Amino acid sequence: MKGFLLSAVLGFAALALVNFCGPYTGVSLSLSPLALGAAGALGIPGVILMVLLHAML
Numbered sequence: 001m002k003g004f005l006l007s008a009v010l011g012f013a014a015l016a017l018v019n020f021c022g023p024y025t026g027v028s029l030s031l032s033p034l035a036l037g038a039a040g041a042l043g044i045p046g047v048i049l050m051v052l053l054h055a056m057l
Contacts, residue, residue: 007043014047015039027051 015029015036022028029035029050038046 008040011039011041011043011046012036014044015050018047018051027054029054 015031019028019031029047035050038050042049
């Protein structure tokens with residue numbers, strides 16, 4: 001349980017960092033329920049997956 005919570009917090013932090021750096025990198029992710037769920041459930045790998053999908057599409 002402790003590991004899952006840490007992973008979720010790190011995922012939310014990574015999502016916030018991607019959006020904070022968005023004006024400089026040109027990559028920003030929407031804060032939709034799906035994005036928040038992926039960041040919370042999958043953590044940092046989920047955010048990386050969303051960034052890669054954003055780059056491919």
